Amino acid sequence: MKVFTPSGYEWKGTRLARFIERHGYGSLDQLQEDAERDAPVFWDRVVAEVGLEWSTPYTQTLDMSDGIMWPRWFVGGRLDLVDNIVGKHARRHPDKVAVRWEGDAGEERRITYAELAREVDGMAAGLRALGAGEGSRIAIYLPMVPEAAVILLAAAKIGAISVPMFSGYSADSVVQRVQDAAATVLVCANGYFRRGKPVRMLADALAAADACESVQHVVVVDRLGNGPYAGSEHGGHYDLCDYATLAATPADPSAAESFGASDPLMLVYTSGTTGKPKGVVHTHGGFPLKAAQDMVMAFDLREDDTLMWVTDMGWLMGPWMVFGALLLGATIVLCEGTPDYPDAGRLWRIVQRHGVTHLGLSPTLVRLLMGSRDAVPQIGSLDTVRVFGSTGEAWNETPWLWLFETVGQSRRPIVNYSGGTEIGGGILACFPGLPQTACGFNGPIPGMAADVVDAEGKPVRGSVGELVLRQPWPGMTHGFWNDPERYEDTYWSALPGLWVHGDWASIDSDGYWFVHGRSDDTIKVAGKRLGPTEFESALVSHPLVAEAVAVGVPDPIKGEAVVCFVTLHDKRSGLEGWSVWETELSDHVARLLGKPLRPARIHALTQIPKTRNGKILRRVVRNAYIGRPMGDLSSMENPRSIDEVIGLRAARV
Incomplete structure (x- = not known):
């Protein structure tokens, strides 16, 4: 087996290496062992590392009195999540860019932390004026536009629960999710641009709203520039609202609120092998912490970095960017359209224009780019990039080598990152600065007590088995929305006491981990789980x-x-x-x-x-x-x- 050591990265300067040294762990292996043996101490240190601040400090890090399936994290703790993500950075560095956006035709927007704070405050006030508040569900059917990030944050600010959905869904798919969540507000766009042409969304959004009695308000983002409701017809049980008007609602300075660490933050619907899509419940304390921890330890993301992941806000990596990277005070890049239009060089031009340091892309995209003459970046266009990230599906060796050697010049690590919607991030990863092997992983992310076992739950090495987790972690789903039995049956019934993730995995004699695909019937198309x-x-x-x-x-x-x-x-x-x-x-x-x-x-x-x-x-x-x-x-x-x-x-x- 060939091992690759990226020449442009030094382990001892990474945030993970410094974390190990600062807390006296001695080595990555020792950190893994100690994190499993004394999880509360480890996660307390992670809270401090990512800078999560509490309005009311928690009194107990982990309460397992209800069993391993239903842990309670940061008991008694309350936090103003949006102040952590936006407000404190706006006060410290008001002119720092929080969000960069590029449209299909090359249009650009830059939103500073101060500007983002104002828009989130205005939208939060607007949502309150519509009657939304703590526990309300707000469905988000938007393309990759800055308004999607604003809505996620505004909902969190008022304690509402976001329901992000894939922008390519049809009306029927939207109906399933909106009805299950009983969302009262649906935020959509009238369309977006893809490959130079408008893709209209409003008709599908309104058809979905017509079929959902719970919907009281439909908020429309005018992305196409022809008026938010142009040519629209809809049923009579809900109101149409213009996003821009709603976002201009005067903010109430006294309206700041904090919410419990276990309060629901977001429902991300994911498909299993049977039955309807399941609403994965993520919490105010757990999901942002796990996202930010993975960015620190697996991606070495820092405050002055810029992260771009080629994704959709309806897949986990969209909210993962918003809640994780902004919590760390970094910059995120959202991009409309496809990365290979008008040619395969578009992705590299975006990277260069926006100074991207961390670029996430799928093996599917790499395979597509490989076949184009324009796919190899021009000299200097990737000078800012330090790390590639990849998730959603297994690699093949040829595209992995092409990205590492041809595109990355053998200098930049590829952080292979595997987890899932229910995980809130990753189980396995590569760690910048350490040697890596094509298509493999260095091992579990600290705090993830992962193992590979046989049908009886016994550890196996050198052969394929089930990927499992032996302990809970803060980012894990707090069950499925209104369906706790299904959650227990899905992950905990096959091997009692073990989270069975549904992936085949193996660990080789050198300690590298590999994922070999789903052990259930779930289908992954271009990294999207269906x-x-x-x-x-x-x-x-x-x-x-x-x-x-x-x-x-x-x-x-x-x-x-x-x-x-x-x-x-x-x-x-x-x-x-x-x-x-x-x-x-x-x-x-x-x-x-x-x-x-x-x-x-x-x-x-x-x-x-x-x-x-x-x-x-x-x-x-x-x-x-x-x-x-x-x-x-x-x-x-x-x-x-x-x-x-x-x-x-x-x-x-």
Whole structure:
């Protein structure tokens, strides 16, 4: 195994190395051991390291009286989170840039900490005027514009709970999440620009609001510049509000509030393998602390740094940037559009213009860039970059080497970062300044008591097992919204006392960790985690389809692509001219879930492989289609049903 040592980074100068030295841990391994043995002391030190200040100091760091599944962190503590994130920096460095933004056509905005504080205060006052307050849910259906960050912070300031959603969702996908959260306010844009063309969002947003009786107000950001409500029609049970007008509401200086460390901050919906999307609950004390800790220890982010992650505010890394980097007093860059338009050099030009020091991008994006003549940055364009970050999916060695050697000149570490929405950040990471191996991890982030175990929960080394966690951490989800049983069943039922994350992982003889993909049926398309039931439900809603199964298959660009298999109500008429029907069904899924989630292929079967008790064998279908071992088929209702899938594989090859 080849090990790479980035030439431009020195371990002893990193924040993590200084943290180890300052607290007398002696080594990273010793830090890991001590953090597991005495978690309260470690997390107290993390609170001080990231500068989290308390209105009312907590009296107990960790209370496990309700069991490992339901820890209470920072008991009795109350904090003004927005003052920590914006206010104190605005007082100390009012002219420092907090948010940089670049539009699809190259437009730029710079918002200082002082300006951000004023806009957040105004929007908080505006939301209060709409009747929102502590515990209210505010759904956020916005592209990567500064207003998305403002709404997240304004909601936190009044104790409301943000519900950020992917800007590419269709109306039906928005409805699911808004209804489950019972959001009273929906903040949307009339559209955004992508590849030089407007993408209109308002019709979908209003259609979703029409279907959700809980929605009382729809706040519209005029991104397209043609008036926030141009040409819009809507139902009568909610009001339309202009974002700019609402943000200009006079702030009440006496309205500052603090909230408990365990009070809900945000619901981030993520899909599992079964059932509806689940609302992951993050808290005022836990999520920002975990995000900032990971940035300090895994990314070596400092106050004078600038972080840009190519993401969406509806995926975890969007709020992760806002709450984590701004808590540390750094600058974040939000970017509209795609990083390869008008050419593959756009990403590097953005990096150069905005002085990005930490650039996060997915393996999918790297694979896309590799195929373009413009992909290699010009000399000097990456001079500010110190660290690359990557999350959302597993690497392949070729694109990893291209980013490290060709783009990064073998000088910059690639922080491979793996965790999840329910984690509030990362479990595993690389640490700048330490040697790293292609596609691997140096190990768990301090405070994450990770292990790799077999089916009985016993540690394994040198072979693949389940990635688990043995202790709680502040950033972990505080259950699923209104569904505690599902939370317990999802993570704690397989191996009692262990959080089973759902990833296959291994630890090699040199101590490097590797993640080998999902151990459940969750699909990851371009790093975005999706449940198969969302695709299956969309397909079954079409009158042609009787049953459906969706699986993720390897894709050289996206990492995984979605392939669906259906049975038909009228097999004879449906199978005639199948290519036309396949297009119709793909369009149908795209209309329901959003264009980015269009399946790569849809195949018709006479019977979907199931067990005798009716359970769909997704993993068997997937493995048959891609040519992997299918395992024990003894429970299958009709073993011959898999032959059709194998035949499709042969035709595919």
